[in-house]
Amino acid sequence: MxxxxxxxxxxxxxxxxxxxxxxxxxxxxxxxxxxxxxxxxxxxxxxxxxxxxxxxxxxxxxxxxxxxxxxxxxxxxxxxxxxxxxxxxxxxxxxxxxxxxxxxxxxxxxxxxxxxxxxxHFSDTTARWLRQQAGETGWQVGRADWLSPVFGGAESPYAASPWRREKGALWDVGPHALSVLLPLLGAVTEVTAVRGAVGDTVHLVLRHESGASSTCALSHSVTPAAAGVTAEVRGPAGVAALPSREEAxxxxxxxxxxxxxxxxxxxxxxPCDVRFAEAVTGVLHEAESQLPSV
Known part of the structure; x- marks a missing residue:
């Protein structure tokens, strides 16, 4: 092609x-x-x-x-x-x-x-985990935290990105968090968003069409020592935690x-076509509309 x-x-x-x-x-x-x-x-x-x-x-x-x-x-x-x-x-x-x-x-x-x-969804380890959890039913609670030091002291080629500076972690890593939660818990029907205390940090509380609820903590402003990615879902099957992405x-x-x-x-x-991406944009736009300007 x-x-x-x-x-x-x-x-x-x-x-x-x-x-x-x-x-x-x-x-x-x-x-x-x-x-x-x-x-x-x-x-x-x-x-x-x-x-x-x-x-x-x-x-x-x-x-x-x-x-x-x-x-x-x-x-x-x-x-x-x-x-x-x-x-x-x-x-x-x-x-x-x-x-x-x-x-x-x-x-x-x-x-x-x-x-x-x-x-x-295109890294073997995490894609396999997502497929496995999608095969389970009854997930009730989810969490997806993406905390990076791009603006918090790390040397990163993305720190100078004008659009990341303007839109922050909500728009840059928020899609990653939602790409975990939406396939497992269903479409989002309700969003609550608040700003955190540091830089571009944002917290989300989501209600899903399945009746499940989830939370996200998103930031590019934490220090390198505080950085990390954590995602999990909980339900009758127990607790399933997202593994680390291994591929470059x-x-x-x-x-x-x-x-x-x-x-x-x-x-x-x-599954990750423009229709799914449109749904992600809708959630993030609603969250952004609730945040005070900085």
């Missing part, structure tokens, strides 16, 4: 690009980015062509992989779908319900496949590429 890559930042450079180049069933046609110099440099590193016009790249591709801020990604995804390209998008797909709906509508009208890279992100991304290939070939939607 002929892929185009949209984006030239650290995520594209370290994860998307290497996985696409290495995949035996993919031809990387070219790269488009918002800055010409960065696009040329990225294309040279990946041994492919730099495109100055995104639509020209779409015309040469069967699919596109996107590593861009969500509110840049969403309108480009719509254009790519209209051009007949299958979509491999990043989370969150957008930060407003309207923009997320436009992506879903474009995918449905064009009949293209879509996969959104919720990392845990580019290995997981290669699995997501394979999921796009499968969805395009079979016509069977992937």
């Amino acid at each position: 002929r892929f185009g890559l949209l984006g030239t930042g650290p995520w594209a450079d370290r994860t998307h690009g290497p996985a696409l180049v290495a995949h035996e069933d993919v031809e990387l046609v070219g790269v488009w980015g918002r800055r010409a110099e960065a696009t040329e440099a990225q294309a040279a590193r990946l041994g492919t062509r730099a495109y100055a016009d995104a639509d020209a790249l779409f015309a040469e591709c069967d699919a596109v992989a996107v590593a861009l801020p969500p509110d840049v990604q969403a309108p480009l995804a719509v254009r790519a779908a209209r051009a007949g390209c299958h979509l491999l998008l990043d989370k969150p797909v957008a930060t407003t319900p309207g923009a997320a709906r436009e992506v879903t509508a474009a995918v449905e009208r064009a009949g293209v496949a879509s996969v959104v890279f919720f990392t845990l 992100p580019d290995v997981a991304f290669a699995q997501a590429v394979g999921a796009v290939l499968d969805a395009a070939r079979t016509g069977t939607p992937h």
